[in-house]
Amino acid sequence: MDYIAQGFIHAIKLLLSGNPETYSAIITTLKVSTLSISMSLLIGIPLGFLLGYFSFPGKKQCRAVVDTLLAMPTVVVGLLVYGFVTRRGPLGEMGLLFSIAGIALAQTILVIPIVISLTATAIESLDRRLRVNLLTLGARGKQIAIASLLEARYAVLTAGVTAYGRAISEVGISMMIGGNIKWHTRTITTAIALETGKGQFAMGIALGLVLLAIAFTMNGIISALKRKTA
């Protein structure tokens, strides 16, 4: 119990005193998750739209695969990506191992299924009459697609938030691909793992609270955005 109270005080101290190690981990976490979330939204939303909007043979099987990938353990993604980005691997030349870009790449792979699946569900659950309505209004192919996406924007936004939550909270990938290098690839979650391993529980809890604060801020921004546009 003591640790939790200590952690709370410690968290506030760390943030207020501008502790450089803590801020370095926060910035790394934000860099990595922003990079991975932008990539996964850019690739995932169009794919999710295709999967939700059109019917084609094998659609159900596609959906099953994507939904299964939702449960992909982070360490498995980490291991697979390690196999590719190690110097002995096919992408070894790019020097992605132990870099922020490498973590972002692996996290993108981790969260893309979330974006695809939730976007597809959002598009599927749109009112069927919308399409007919748009057609009668003279909208064509691309216009229909964009209007449908706009109509589903809150659900898609939720997909983004969910994916973001998964990206900032994972530790397996950041540890394996990033290597937890101080000042470079140490994220909040790998720092927590390290501090706990060193028996510094209060520090670990403090960092956990910082992570929660970031998630809280993100959600705040999103819901403010929703209210403004609603």
Place this chain on the structure above:
Amino acid sequence: MKRLLRNVTLVSVLFFVLLGAQAVFAQDVLKMATTTSTDNTGLLDYLAPQIKTALGIELQWVSVGTGKALELGKNCDVDVLLVHAPAAEKKFVDDGYGVDRRQVMFNDFVIIGPKADPAGVKGQSIDEFFKTIEAKKAAFASRGDNSGTHKKEQELWKAAGFAAPDKEQWYIQTGQGMLGTITIAAEREAYTLTDRGTFIKYESNWKGNPPMVILVEGDKTLRNQYSVIPINPDKCKNVNYDLATKLALWFVGPEAQKLIGDFKLMDKQLFTPNAGE
């Protein structure tokens, strides 16, 4: 839709170009794989700024067990190693993965256990200790991660005349770093083998009054030798062999040797430099 797809492709390409650019700019960075003990004790945090001023090298390290560090070396993922498992290191160099292994410093291994010492091992020799543990089935925490310390522990079991335990109830394989393992041992009131440096760090975390104490120490076989090994550039074209050698020479030079000798926690010296030996 087409335009959207084109944009996605464009951004993807841009992303990877950026990744490539990052790799190009990362020139004076040296990547080192090392053991948890050099990192957990704070030695590398203390040496890194000195390395930056003396050599202009930005040292980035991943701290893992020696087994994994050697594996990262084999896969060409790092430029240099700082590890402590002499037998495995010699094999690593003989197999051609590393070159010019140089010894840097040593500390020693000690057996620690709960203050109450339930199995009564205080002051025993190292062989007697393992015999007592085996006979009394006293709880023993093992790293279980193929690290230098784990390899040493297996050697010691063998020297005492046993096969290393595996599935026995009292044998706890943590699979974690040294400080993590000590924490677990303390919770379970188990004995464990640790390097002295990490134990001093643990003591200082507890402000000098830890629940675990040193019970067996001082045997000649308990010496823990650390060495620096640049990765062989013939096996790994990408490694920065010149910088790695520069760093290795710095480690064994007078400046670093003095710094290592001066590194203290709670007024105790953690590592003894011995490049000259």
